[in-house]
Amino acid sequence: MTVADPGNMNEALKKRQFGKPRESVILFVLTLCAAVSLVTTLLIVGVLVRESATFFEEVSFRDFFLETEWQPLFEPVSFGIWELVAGTLMVTFWALLLAVPIGLATAVYLSEYAHPNTRKVLKPILEALAGVPTVVYAYFALTFVTQDLLRPTFGADQVNVFNALSASIMLAVMILPTIASISEDAMANVPRDLREAAYGLGATRLEVAIRVVFPAALSGIIAAILLAIARVVGETMIVAIAAGSTPQLTVNPFEGVQTMTGFMLQVGLGDAARGTVDYQALFAVGMMLFLITLAFNVAAYFFVRRYREEYE
Amino acid sequence: MASEQLRLRAGGAVARRQLVSRVSRYLFLGATVLGVSILGFLAYDTIDSGASRLSLDFLTNYPSRFAEKAGLRPAMYGTLWLMLITVFSSIPIAIGTAIWIEEFAPRNRLLTIVKINLANLAGVPSIIYGILGLTIFVRFYGMDRSLLAGGFTLALMIIPMTVIASQEAIRQVPPSLRDGALALGATRWQAVRHNVLPNAIPGIMTGTILAISRAVGETAALIMIGGAAFIHFDPGPNLADFADPGGFWAGLNESFTVIPIQIYAWTLDSRREFQANASAGIIVLMTGVMALNLLAALIRERFRRN
Known part of the structure; x- marks a missing residue:
């Protein structure tokens, strides 16, 4: 067996490490998996912020934090947390x-x-x-x-x-x-x-x-x-x-x-x-x-x- | 002679300190035994009040107005299908995330953010996941109060735990295995696929099973997304649906109940005789949870020796 020319060897290695499309596809899929947990957090925060914004259009911050009564179901309604x-x-x-x-x-x-x-x-x-x-x-x-x-x-x-x-x-x-x-x-x-x-x-x-x-x-x-x-x-x-x-x-x-x-x-x-x-x-x-x-x-x-x- | 023997026995303040120390042992032991015996007592109390209701009929009957006729059948189907959906949707993502963190991620700030984020997600109360599932799956994607919506919600909930356990398992694999493969010319994925993963699988399985046992008992998140208590059919695809993709899909979109929700409903029923049903339900649920925990322990023990 002849010793491969080091230049070619590097080429071959590079091809193997990075040339194969499969390897980069896998890396991409794994990165997507990791992104799921980040997206989950963003969704939790997004949902809570967006939907409570609707709530605070009706009830002021002041009432939410300063009222002492929590009575959402009966009149007079009151939302003191x-x-x-x-x-x-x-x-x-x-x-x-x-x-x-x-x-x-x-x-x-x-x-x-x-x-x-x-x-x-x-x-x-x-x-x-x-x-x-x-x-x-x-x-x-x-x-x-x-x-x-x-x-x-x-x-x-x-x-x-x-x-x-x-x-x-x-x-x-x-x-x-x-x-x-x-x-x-x-x-x-x-x-x-x-x-x-x-x-x-x-x-x-x-x-x-x-x-x-x-x-x-x-x-x-x-x-x-x-x-x-x-x-x-x-x-x-x-x-x-x-x-x-x-x-x-x-x-x-x-x-x-x-x-x-x-x-x-x-x-x-x-x-x-x-x-x-x-x-x-x-x-x-x-x-x-x-x-x-x-x-x-x-x-x-x-x-x-x-x-x-x-x-x- | 005994009388001439050197006696190392303290007196005065030192003796007092030693006595206090010796007594303290029993105080601490007492606290420990208290904690451990609670488990035994709860088990005894459940079996005492629920065992008489436990029968084949209890497992195969539908809910009923009469405590003696009410059964757990739809809840058991619901739990089973829900767990299947949860497992299949969460495990690949969780393992993929763990592999990315341990083997592929660039060691930079992004990685730190991902890790802190996972630690926090693992601590988010389950009812918040319930709200998330309700808004995203049930309402936004229009899945309604279906098995799929429930399964996906639980999947999001257990992914952080499973990732953390899988990371631990991957870290336990000796670096020499990976380095050896890389030195022989394997690509990074080949080294992970053939050398790291096979050795990490037992640890990953242990962590996954424990996460599933958490999902089996989850109640609040599923009530939020609308798991109902009284259902008079078997949730999920029937045996005939396995041959028919359309029917299978329809089955996954059926509404559902699970064992913990059934226990919840029976516990709060104003008729006292339903509490025995709740106990019997708890026996069934705990048998499942303990079986899963035992399985996890067995896998851990078996592979620790090798």
Whole structure:
């Protein structure tokens, strides 16, 4: 065999790499695939902006943000978003109050105390909770939590059939794996040296966990909580079924509230005709929801990146 | 002698700190067990209230005004067809996106935007996807409240998750495989097609199956685009339609319900006896979800050893 002339060889290679039309067609198709996700975002933003613009032609920004009553279906109609935002805030508050301590304690146990074999068994079971469809949690919130737990305990006259607390309890169960799993990852990523140094100075296991590992993993833990908040705020079925559909400003968790997602589902179920103001309100509330969850997700993204940069 | 043995036992403040530390173990363990036992308890409670309603009739009956006669048949057909549409429309796009990001994309700002965008899309609430599907597929493209509109909406929803999982799988393939192929004169696509993809497939499948199990349980987005609760026919193409493209297409354009929507409707039914139906529906749904998760775990385990 003769050695090919290097000039020709380059030609041949070039032909093979770039000359074949097939290769560029494939690159084109792959690029199109990647464009789908960008187009999805543009469509989401476009739809929300365009349709809520129609809404704001009828209802002023001022009324939307300054009125305190959300009453789209009865006269006199009123579109003050705060009642819905307050409903969302209330269920989020109680859900976090329950899920954050339990979730973080679980993360500390799995990362600092548990035998590796125990961890290998417990973590997948916990993560299975994350795979449960939320309509299932919603069913439990209404049946078990409200009917069998809250009403017998606190009295049926105190606890509404649809109440914020039952939704919050199941929301807490829903986000428990998110908080525990991501925090545990962050804690497990803290370098051994830090722990060894603390042990060497005579710290106990608890002291190492709370005063060394926890602060070192803080950005990951914050990211976990931010992601959990975004999920609670965007969750629909649990609040729509268990928290009811009465928009109101209250601090009593035994009363029913309507959240932003709860209202959106109500419209989706077909209460409002297309083109009416209350139908368009769907998009204005959707816009608000989108912006809130986006803010939490973006914040979480940067916190995750920070802890990745610190120790990986 | 025992009495002469050196005893390393702390006293005073140190002993107190050690005691607190030892007790703390049980506190943390308690929290963990609480979380894990919730899963067990929910399973017990569902089976306790739903098992008696579970029967062959329950799976093959249409919805009914009478709790004992109501069944899950249209919902099961709906879920099955919806998942088929979702899988076939989302998986190629998701894998293509992952390949583009990992193997072909120029390392520049565009890539960063694509990645951040995917991370954010994965966090967008499902009900927003519902609004998107309602506006784009149902209204703009005039698909009405059909299986196709539902399937496409779910596809958009699971693409980000599937892409992220597939990227992870592609990144796990040793670079030497790709480099070796390229060194032997393979084009970039040949290296990806014959060396990278075959090794990434198990990981991609695991991620995809988990995304599908998310789609199976999705309720809010499908209610938004108009999945109805009570349907008295089998949504989707019938067996006879497989020979007839026109009939097949018509089948895909039928209205639908799915198991989670049926559970939702039974849960909120004012007649208490329908709650047992909801429980039985949950048993069916969870069996499906758990089977998918188990399948994903099996694939992961099997290929980890090789």
